[in-house]
Amino acid sequence: MTVTRTFKISGLLSVLGIVLIILGNALDMDGFLVPGIILTTFCSPVFSVSLVRHLLRGLLWRVGSRLFVSYVLLGFVPLPFLLLLVFVQAAMVGGQLATNRVQEALKDRATKLTWRAAWLAERFESTK
Numbered sequence: 001m002t003v004t005r006t007f008k009i010s011g012l013l014s015v016l017g018i019v020l021i022i023l024g025n026a027l028d029m030d031g032f033l034v035p036g037i038i039l040t041t042f043c044s045p046v047f048s049v050s051l052v053r054h055l056l057r058g059l060l061w062r063v064g065s066r067l068f069v070s071y072v073l074l075g076f077v078p079l080p081f082l083l084l085l086v087f088v089q090a091a092m093v094g095g096q097l098a099t100n101r102v103q104e105a106l107k108d109r110a111t112k113l114t115w116r117a118a119w120l121a122e123r124f125e126s127t128k
Helices: 005-027 030-059 063-076 078-127
Strands: none
Touching: 005 030, 063 078
16 A cells, blocks of 8 residues: 655654654753754644545555445444443542542541540640
8 A cells, every 4th residue: 555745754753743842851952952852733734634535545545445344333433432431430439539538537526626625625724
């Protein structure tokens, strides 16, 4: 499978921008850093679109393959989303339980400190 000129040039310019950013940070030279940021900012989106287009062309080359990919996406993609949903729900429930435990511990500590403060106040008043 061949790649387009846009894919090659934008990829090389993106890599050059990243290398210039790394050199600029390593050498503390803004002369490398600024052109690297500009190259990366403008060439990376073009390269990303080209890369996605190239990957999709390679993945979906015939009708049968498209149908297979559709079935795979319909069959397997919901599973990670479902697992993510279960994880988020478990994190929320765990957060609520932890919050309640912390609140109870703080209330218990405040009660103990109040009792000790009252006891100390009594002791100081009785010594006068």
